[in-house]
Amino acid sequence: MNRLRMSRLRTWFLAPAWAITLVLFLAPLGIVLVYSALTRGAYGGFSEPWTLESYTRLMDSLYLVILLRSFWIAAASTVGCLLLGFPLALFIARSGRRKNLYLSLVILPFWTSFLVRTYAWMFLLRDTGLINATLQKLGLIHDPLPLLYNDGAVIIGLVYSYLPFMVLPLYATLERLDKSLLEAAADLGARPWQAMWRVVVPLCAPGIRAGSVLVFIPCLGAYLTPDLLGGGKSVMVGNLIQNQFTSARDWPFGSALSLVLMGIVMALLFGLLRRDSEGGLL
Amino acid sequence: MKWLSIYAVCAYLFLHVPLLILSAFSFNSSRFTVWEGFSLRWYQSAFADKQLAEATLNSLIIAVVATLIATVAGSLCAYGLWKRNAPVLAGSLYLSLVTPEIVTGISLLALYQFLFRFLHFQLGMYTVILSHVAFSIAYVVIVVMARLRTVDGSLEEAALDLGANEWQAFRYVTLPAILPGVVSAALLAFTVSFDDYVITSLVAGVDSETLPMVIYAIARRGVNPMVNAISALIVFGLGALILISTRLKSGSAA
Amino acid sequence: MNRRTFLRSSLLRSSLLGSSALAGCAIDRRPRLNIFNWSDYISPDTIPRFEREFGCRVRYAIYESNEEMLARVMSGNSGWDVVFPTDYLVKPMLANALLAELHRPALPNLVNLDPAFQTPKWDPELRWSVPYMVTAAGIAYNRKLVPPPTAWADLWSPSLRGRITMLDDPFDVMGACLKKLGRSINSNDPADLKAAQREAIGQKPLLRAYLNAEVRDQLVSGDVLAAQMWNTTAQQAMAASPAIGFVYPREGYAVYPDCMVILRESKHQELAQQFLNFMLRPEIAAANAVAARTATTNLAARAHLPEEFRKNETLFPPAPILALGEWAETLDPGTQRLRDRLWTEIKSA
Numbered sequence: 090m091n092r093l094r095m096s097r098l099r100t101w102f103l104a105p106a107w108a109i110t111l112v113l114f115l116a117p118l119g120i121v122l123v124y125s126a127l128t129r130g131a132y133g134g135f136s137e138p139w140t141l142e143s144y145t146r147l148m149d150s151l152y153l154v155i156l157l158r159s160f161w162i163a164a165a166s167t168v169g170c171l172l173l174g175f176p177l178a179l180f181i182a183r184s185g186r187r188k189n190l191y192l193s194l195v196i197l198p199f200w201t202s203f204l205v206r207t208y209a210w211m212f213l214l215r216d217t218g219l220i221n222a223t224l225q226k227l228g229l230i231h232d233p234l235p236l237l238y239n240d241g242a243v244i245i246g247l248v249y250s251y252l253p254f255m256v257l258p259l260y261a262t263l264e265r266l267d268k269s270l271l272e273a274a275a276d277l278g279a280r281p282w283q284a285m286w287r288v289v290v291p292l293c294a295p296g297i298r299a300g301s302v303l304v305f306i307p308c309l310g311a312y313l314t315p316d317l318l319g320g321g322k323s324v325m326v327g328n329l330i331q332n333q334f335t336s337a338r339d340w341p342f343g344s345a346l347s348l349v350l351m352g353i354v355m356a357l358l359f360g361l362l363r364r365d366s367e368g369g370l371l
Numbered sequence: 372m373k374w375l376s377i378y379a380v381c382a383y384l385f386l387h388v389p390l391l392i393l394s395a396f397s398f399n400s401s402r403f404t405v406w407e408g409f410s411l412r413w414y415q416s417a418f419a420d421k422q423l424a425e426a427t428l429n430s431l432i433i434a435v436v437a438t439l440i441a442t443v444a445g446s447l448c449a450y451g452l453w454k455r456n457a458p459v460l461a462g463s464l465y466l467s468l469v470t471p472e473i474v475t476g477i478s479l480l481a482l483y484q485f486l487f488r489f490l491h492f493q494l495g496m497y498t499v500i501l502s503h504v505a506f507s508i509a510y511v512v513i514v515v516m517a518r519l520r521t522v523d524g525s526l527e528e529a530a531l532d533l534g535a536n537e538w539q540a541f542r543y544v545t546l547p548a549i550l551p552g553v554v555s556a557a558l559l560a561f562t563v564s565f566d567d568y569v570i571t572s573l574v575a576g577v578d579s580e581t582l583p584m585v586i587y588a589i590a591r592r593g594v595n596p597m598v599n600a601i602s603a604l605i606v607f608g609l610g611a612l613i614l615i616s617t618r619l620k621s622g623s624a625a
Numbered sequence: 626m627n628r629r630t631f632l633r634s635s636l637l638r639s640s641l642l643g644s645s646a647l648a649g650c651a652i653d654r655r656p657r658l659n660i661f662n663w664s665d666y667i668s669p670d671t672i673p674r675f676e677r678e679f680g681c682r683v684r685y686a687i688y689e690s691n692e693e694m695l696a697r698v699m700s701g702n703s704g705w706d707v708v709f710p711t712d713y714l715v716k717p718m719l720a721n722a723l724l725a726e727l728h729r730p731a732l733p734n735l736v737n738l739d740p741a742f743q744t745p746k747w748d749p750e751l752r753w754s755v756p757y758m759v760t761a762a763g764i765a766y767n768r769k770l771v772p773p774p775t776a777w778a779d780l781w782s783p784s785l786r787g788r789i790t791m792l793d794d795p796f797d798v799m800g801a802c803l804k805k806l807g808r809s810i811n812s813n814d815p816a817d818l819k820a821a822q823r824e825a826i827g828q829k830p831l832l833r834a835y836l837n838a839e840v841r842d843q844l845v846s847g848d849v850l851a852a853q854m855w856n857t858t859a860q861q862a863m864a865a866s867p868a869i870g871f872v873y874p875r876e877g878y879a880v881y882p883d884c885m886v887i888l889r890e891s892k893h894q895e896l897a898q899q900f901l902n903f904m905l906r907p908e909i910a911a912a913n914a915v916a917a918r919t920a921t922t923n924l925a926a927r928a929h930l931p932e933e934f935r936k937n938e939t940l941f942p943p944a945p946i947l948a949l950g951e952w953a954e955t956l957d958p959g960t961q962r963l964r965d966r967l968w969t970e971i972k973s974a
Contacts, residue, residue, distance in 0.1 A: 113504065114466070114467045114505055120485060173382055180378070181379075198387060202602065204568065205586060209393040212396070219392055249386075257514060262520075306468055310474075321793040324973050329969065332965070332968075334696070337962075347471060347474035487700065487701065493703070495704070573697075575697075
């Protein structure tokens with residue numbers, strides 16, 4: 090009896106999401122799939138004949154190098170977010186009545202435009218920016234340090250941009266954490282960091298996974314940050330894709346690139362989830 | 372806990388100092404990033420800018436509507452997925468998360484382009500709202516799901532055994548337990564919607580320019596203190612709102 | 626609807642709605658023209674004057690790159706009426722069925738154009754586009770740099786390591802390298818292009834970054850000493866700060882004529898043509914050129930330009946320098962693809 094009602098209700102619960110996904114995600118993706126199998130038109134766009142040439146073009150060390158670079162930058166940014174975000178989420182979860190305020194303070198900077206946030210870092214990191222000016226005034230350095238337009242600047246910018254994506258899911262799980270578990274661990278003689286590592290971290294693994302995925306993916310596809318903070322000196326796969334759709338006007342190749350990128354990320358995620366007995370994020 | 376507090380202070384400094392400096396420079400009388408004296412001229416020009424006001428309104432409307440739709444649909448979906456497997460839907464949501472923004476934007480544009488052949492409508496507010504729902508729903512599902520994982524399913528079973536129907540069990544047992552997750556998810560959806568540039572710029576029409584699009588247009592011409600002024604207004608305006616609302620909440624609780 | 630009947634009907638309407646100013650405001654049924662142009666590329670008075678004279682409303686918005694504009698209008702149902710692509714985009718836009726054919730009798734002011742722009746290569750009969758203004762890529766520099774640069778080759782000087790930027794645009798960077806080697810910016814010879822790529826890769830360690838308009842205030846502050854830059858952008862920076870100079874490199878440089886086109890999707894074709902014709906009026910073209918600090922294609926407008934503007938050598942270079950300029954052309958698909966690959970290699974080098 091219950092089973093029956095449950096499944097009917099479930100259908101209705103899933104229906105809106107199904108409709109949105111079908112019309113606004115799967116259908117457009119199908120169109121991209123079709124594009125990827127067409128040929129670039131003489132002046133952009135696409136035309137027949139049907140071909141897999143866009144995919145065979147990808148078998149190239151040039152694109153592999155770009156892909157690996159993107160992975161490294163996205164991974165470094167994710168680790169950065171985790172190191173910064175985990176203690177912060179823990180702090181918020183434990184701050185009692187003030188936690189809503191503290192949570193809001195995390196989100197607040199992210200209501201300004203993404204571009205403004207990136208510009209803020211350009212402001213700080215440039216030769217005549219605050220950091221260099223302060224160091225020079227203190228007499229620690231003579232010539233300004235080249236802080237802007239390198240991978241480090243890109244990673245800082247990405248960490249800064251995506252930190253709430255890490256903090257929010259971490260907070261959601263940490264907030265539910267039973268404090269008595271920590272007390273029990275302490276009673277059993279665990280040092281605070283031991284309790285943290287052995288008890289808290291495993292218990293909020295779903296939050297860590299969710300946060301990491303939410304940060305890693307957009308970092309992997311980022312293209313504005315590498316352009317602005319990296320000075321366009323190195324390409325990430327996002328820049329490569331964006332170039333195909335804009336200056337190169339090669340939609341089929343851009344589509345193929347996008348689909349391959351999505352495929353690789355999916356494969357990675359499934360690899361990650363297979364080890365996860367709970368069945369993963371979703 | 373003491374170390375944690377110090378760490379948190381540092382993290383908050385990292386989050387806020389860059390924007391505070393940016394805001395400070397909104398009072399610079401020079402157009403360039405060389406301090407030349409105090410001035411309110413950038414605020415004057417920001418307030419005088421009709422396009423900016425309209426874009427802000429557009430952004431708010433789009434973000435609120437898209438967040439409402441995505442949060443309701445996404446939370447229900449997370450709950451549905453928690454009870455039973457729906458691998459195709461879950462997989463599709465995954466896929467929408469791993470889709471680079473530019474691809475989401477281009478594919479949505481391609482969809483609208485295709486639909487325009489049959490339906491006579493134009494790019495506008497609703498194409499932007501639909502696109503925002505499309506990319507924010509997966510965020511909602513993932514955040515609510517992370518919360519649901521920490522919820523004890525047997526509570527709901529107990530409610531069912533005690534005679535509650537399925538809806539009541541959801542409404543009175545599970546929903547209150549996941550509400551903080553739903554709120555986090557809504558905040559996240561609002562943030563990504565309010566902030567999106569890449570996808571919006573592709574699917575926006577003449578009358579649906581959003582704030583990030585206007586800011587991008589201004590900022591691309593170099594560092595313009597008007598952008599600093601706008602961001603300062605947003606940060607401090609929203610900051611004040613949040614402070615007041617938490618005050619009110621704690622006041623009513625006490 | 627012609628202008629007179631329009632005025633009458635709008636008068637009637639405003640008297641009907643006159644009782645409530647708010648209602649009159651909310652139901653403004655004057656036709657609306659949606660214009661999408663480059664930033665800082667028009668006089669602030671031009672649009673209000675057009676609105677007054679033709680009894681219409683104008684929605685005016687700006688963009689910063691051809692790609693940005695193209696992405697917005699690509700759907701064919703974007704709502705824009707008039708846009709301003711660079712010459713080499715006219716053919717691709719036409720091929721993608723985005724452009725409306727112009728009605729010559731509606732454009733009597735075309736005679737005002739400089740003869741050099743009456744039969745341009747990209748649209749010899751001006752059937753789809755009307756030339757508007759001309760920009761070019763050269764070198765902007767901070768006057769602290771002594772001696773000032775005179776050639777592209779100066780941007781390869783090791784003493785400027787970390788103080789140089791190039792534009793973040795494949796055509797501009799390849800163009801500068803090709804010119805440095807004494808080749809055409811429009812070259813489709815793979816050997817030329819490969820050689821140009823080697824130049825670009827050799828230059829990369831010296832570069833601070835690839836930047837477009839954002840480089841302006843870094844030039845002013847002296848972070849950057851020399852930058853590849855469009856003359857329009859440089860002019861605007863020079864107006865804001867005396868610290869900046871601009872030079873057309875002696876090896877030659879790329880010239881980019883920008884055009885006005887009407888989109889095929891436009892529901893106000895007639896009004897759009899009137900707008901194009903309005904923009905071709907000498908005094909309007911002159912005001913736009915002065916505000917944008919850019920060279921106009923309108924010969925009749927030159928008489929309306931202020932003396933000091935006409936004498937500005939960045940805008941109106943003397944004949945020998947003018948002769949060094951080369952118009953950008955639409956690349957054939959094979960070359961475009963090769964160049965794109967070479968650019969990706971430069972960027973990931």
